[in-house]
Amino acid sequence: MSIHQMAAFADTATQLHPLVFPSAQVQPISLYGGDSEIYGQGEQAGALYQIEFGAVRLYRLLADGRRQISAFHLAGEVFGFESGDTHHFFAEAICATGLRVIRPAHGADLSRQLLPLALKGLVRAQEHLLVLGRQSALERVAAFMLDMAERQGGLETFDLPMSRTDIGDYLGLTIETVSRIISQLRARGIIRLKTLRTVELLKPNALRDISE
Amino acid sequence: MSIHQMAAFADTATQLHPLVFPSAQVQPISLYGGDSEIYGQGEQAGALYQIEFGAVRLYRLLADGRRQISAFHLAGEVFGFESGDTHHFFAEAICATGLRVIRPAHGADLSRQLLPLALKGLVRAQEHLLVLGRQSALERVAAFMLDMAERQGGLETFDLPMSRTDIGDYLGLTIETVSRIISQLRARGIIRLKTLRTVELLKPNALRDISE
DNA sequence: CGAGATCTTGATCTGACTCAAGAGTCGTGG
DNA sequence: CCACGACTCTTGAGTCAGATCAAGATCTCG
Incomplete structure (x- = not known):
């Protein structure tokens, strides 16, 4: 999607999962190209971001460049809330992405709205700990x-907006291992790739069996 | 500590980090022996627990028994809040433990108090993802x-209330690997074990170098 | 002091990583 | 519309960190 197409789309985009933020200023949609930074570790936090279209990765780096993606966020989801007043992670658009930026009015109390989101994220992160700590490469990719x-509606065909490298950095695997496992799932007739980034689930139950 | 000693201690225990929970019923301290369940996955959630003394593990199980401890909680910390109305994890006392149970009054809104705790837990969990996804056994144990x-005041000597098995299930390692790494740190003069569960940091900066 | 649990150490094995080519895909410009 | 070039993805061969299997050693507590 070109920047022009993005801008045209943004004009007509509707808020997918409307959030009621009283006394907060909801700005028009901001556009980000692929691999562009939304915020960085250590930056001042404060705004919230709701994804209108596209996808976002949140990650941390080690000094030597090793990267762990802690979460992917898709259309409709909200991210950007932090403990303390600085960001603990990097946020980047994965592909062409439109974000609705929400800047709470000074002194506004959004805890009622944010707590369920924070708790959801906490459960998600803790479940991902089980994947990284105790599951095999095959189980990780299946899950x-x-x-x-x-998260894309439960259809049998869905997109992978992110690269194999991103998937590896999310699952704690190398790009080669991710690729090998995908080939294996393909050879076993469990998935089919319509394109490199479009997956068709032929045997979803086989995936469920693998991921336990 | 025997149950009698626990009871005697509980009578005089003070609330270490007092939480103000308006319109919530704060009950007297409940006592738990080592390895006793506080709540189970799937159980009705609702109460919050503040640790007066002792330590708690939160964990999830896979069908075949593999276990991932997602967090340890020590004296003063609060746990038990959930997304939705059932628990997603198991909570067990690691050793003799006293808990102050807080049951919010029906309809009470604790989001203002809980949001900072949930956000802290979220950052903690996401940082632990980096450890499990991208760090070596040596780096994990050092961290x-x-x-x-x-978390025990930054002193050079501290206790490990949990077993090697618990440490392994928290770090995504086997008990043998944990033991080997501890032996290696000992051989390198970085730590000393006063007892099997009491660690003295001889070169804390060496640990910092290892864990980056 | 003794028995069971916990922890340590050794030997071997293996799943995932590393290194190294190739193959395929996609966007660009002629 | 096609051809080029760069990037992403796949596949293969060899290696290695950590798992597994198997004893021992040490600790704890009645």
Whole structure:
């Protein structure tokens, strides 16, 4: 999608999962190209971001460049809330992405709205700990495919907006291992790739069996 | 500590980090022996728990028994808040533990008090994702030792209330690997074990170098 | 002091990583 | 519309960190 197409789309975009933020200033949609930074670790926090279209990765880096993506966020989801007043992570658009920026009015109390989001994120992160700590490469990729399918409406065909490198950095695997496992799932007739980034689930239950 | 000693201590225990929960019923301290369940996955949630003394593990299980401890909680900390109305994890006392149970009054809104705790937990969990996804066994154990030391006041000597098995299930390692790494840190003069569960940091900066 | 649990150490194995080519895909410009 | 070039993805061969299997050693507590 070109920047021009993005701008045209943004004009007509509707708020997918409307959030009621009283006494907060909801700005028009900001556009981000692929691989562009939304905020960086250490930056001043404060705004919230709701994804209108596109996808976002949140990640941390080690000094030597090792990267762990802690979460992907898709259309409709909200991110950007922090503990303390600075960001603990990097946020980047994965592909062409439109964000609705919400800047709470000074002194406004959004805890009622944010608590459910924070708790949801906490459960998600803790479940991901189980994947990274205790599951095999095959189990990780299977669980990832199911998660992406469910978050895109549960259809049998869905997109992977992110690269194999991103998937590896999310699952704690190398790009080669991710690729090998995808090939294996393909060879076993469990998934089919319509394109490199479009997956068709042929046997979703086989994936469920694998990921336990 | 026997149950009698626990009871005697509980009578005089003070609330370490008092939380103000208006319109919530704060009950007397409940006592738990080592390895006793506080709540289970799927149980009705609702109460909050503040640790007066002792330590707690939160964990999830896979069908075949693999376990991932998502967090340890020490004296003064609060746990038990959930997304939705059922628990997503198991909570167990690690050793003799006293808990102050807080049951919010029906309809009470604690989001203002809980949001900072949930956000803190979220950052903690996401940082732990980096450890599990991208760090070596040596880096994991080093980071764990530093974390435990800091959370017990930053002294050079601190306790490990949990077993090697617990540490392994928290760090995504086997008990043998944890033991080997501890032996290696000992051989390098970085730590000393006063007892099996009491660690003395001889070179905390060496640990910091290892864990980056 | 003794028995069971917990922890340590050794030997071997293996799943995932690393290094190294190739193949495929996609956007660009002629 | 096609051809080029760069990037992403796949596949193969060899290696290694951590798992597994198997004893021992040490600790704890009755």
